[in-house]
Every structure is written in structure tokens, then in C-alpha cells.
Amino acid sequence: MIRATETEVPAQAEALARSGRVADAMAALTRAIAAGSGAAAYTLGNWRMSGEFIRRDLGAARELFGRASALGLTEAEAVYVALLASGAGGVERHWRTALDRLERSARRDPVARHQSALLDRMALTEDGEPAEAPAGEDLADAPRLVRFPAFLTVDECAYVIRRAEPLLSPSVVVHPTTGELVRDPIRTSKAAVFPFMLEDPVLHALNRRIAAATGTTYERGEPVQVLSYAPGQEYKLHSDALPPGYDQRVMTVLIYLNEDYQGGETYFPKGEIAFRGRPGDALLFHNVDDLGQPDPAARHAGRPVRMGRKLLLSKWIRANPLDLSGPPNRPY
Secondary structure (H helix, E strand, C coil), X not given: CCCHHHHHHHHHHHHHHHCCCHHHHHHHHHHHHHCCCHHHHHHHHHHHHHCCCCCCCHHHHHHHHHHHHHCCCCHHHHHHHHHHHHCHHHCCCCHHHHHHHHHHHCCCCHHHHHHHHHHHCCCECCCCCECCCCCCEEEEECCEEEEECCCCCHHHHHHHHHHHHHHCEECCEECCCCCCEECCCCECXXXXXXXXXXXXXXXXXXXXXXXXXXXXXXXXXXXXXXXXXXXXXXXXXXXXCCCCCCCCEEEEEEEECCCCEEECCEEECCCCEEECCCCCCEEEEECECCCXXXXXXXXXXXXXXXXXXXXXXXXXXXXXXXXXCCCCCCCC
């Protein structure tokens, strides 16, 4: 728990940074960390992660979250473990260290205990990779569709849903002109996004399972999203491909998390394919053709849900590793 006095320096530093006095803000946080403030270390870790005020550095962010945890800020431990597990930003992964810390947290934290139990049931190598790549079944050539039955277990589906529930908010899409994330009437679902700070070891292991199944690498995957469609909600006909000039989204993976709903099929007009997976089933489709151009056959829609609620994990995979350099021209 953050002590009331510990919140003062981070709040003051935030105000200084927003007024343009970034050097003064950095100095205030650095002094507070030296004096033993976990909250200051956590704040500076967030700044290093986001690149909003200072240069993005995911390795430095990880160390700051570790410092915050060592200084007694319990909220920082889960973030530190997540970053140790993933090696986000090209820093060295420490999977075994992450699991050891998770197991220690499990003695007092039921969430960590649940994660440890799920990981124990996964077939993983010592480095946290899938022991075997999941095998898929070809469904169609145009569009190119591959089904992976029982890609997630029932317990893994339930875990993903539980993690997503408190984070759900109205979905956004990439604006075709500006590239910004905006609300769009074609997509009426809610979504929960899991960036690096929230990508706990269970979610990270699932991301590596997706990479193995698609023959890609973890570094090419965008953060996982969980989509929630209530009755009447849908995702109208669209392509997941990005406008020219972007690192292209070459593949999409959808994982169906529940079945107590009606409607909501994933529909591809080309071939008139309407797909609805059982809980844990995954669907892979290619958004581009062999020349890397957007494939019209991959246009698809999430049909309206008629009854119940549809929950779906969505993962976009890029042509190249994600650019994590952060906003340009930031100091420090």
C-alpha cells in the first residue's frame, strides 16, 4: 500500500513534467527513490515504459519496477515479474527468475497462486517456450484459414476471461488517415488490452504458444486483446490489414473463449464461410497475399450477437518485430 506522503512527490513530478520542467521532475523522483520511495520508482518506471516525458527504455523500466518492489510497493511486483518473463524491448529474458518470484508471491497472493497452477499444467521448456508447436487444420485457401482445435484449455479460457473483465472498455480502431486509435461505429464491442506491464507469465506463455503455432516470433505480435460482444454488438465487414506505410499486420489469430451465446460467427464473404469455434479453439487467417498486399479474400465480419455474450481473444501479428523505440526527441 502506498503511504499518503509517498504520493506527494510523484504528483508533484507529474505536474512539473507537464509544465515542461522535465529535468526538475526527474531530479525530484531520483531524490525520492534514493530516500526509499517505492512510489517514486514506480512512477519513473511508468515514464520509462511509456516514453511520454522521457526516452523510452524498457530495460530501465523493468529495473525501476524491481526497485519499487524491493522498496515495499506490492503493486510493482506483478509488473516486474511480467517484464522478467517476457524480456520486452529486447532486454534479456529471465523466465526462471520470474517463475521463482511468482511462486514466492503465491504464498500470499491467490492470483499468483492461480498463475503458478496454470503454468505447472503447461508443456513448456525451461525457457518458457511451448514444448511442441500446436498443429492446425487447413479450412480454406481463399481466404487462407487454419483452425487449431483446443488451442487453449477450458481453465486457460476462464483465466483469460477473469483477467479481462475489469479492463473492458469501448473498442477502438486505427484511423485510416492519422493512424490514431479512435472509436469507430463499425466495431461496437468492448475490449481489454494487455500491454507488457499486464502480460503476466500465463499470458506470456500463451503469446509464445501463438508465435509457435503461426511460425512467427513473439516480438512480432501486438499485445493481446480480449473482445466482449453483448447482444446486438458486432464488428462490421473490414480488413485487419493496415494502410500503406505501416509495418503490416500479416496475420490474425482469434481464440474463442466461451460458447454460451447465439450469433456472433466470424464471417468471410469470400467462400461464404461462417466460423464459430468451441471454447479454446483458435482461427488463424492471413491478411495479405504472397506479395504482401492486403488480401480482399481476408475481409471478414463479426456477426451480431443475438443472445448472451461472446468473448474472444484477438492477436495481430506484424511482418517485422514491433518498433518499441517510443516517441522521438524525448530527453534523458
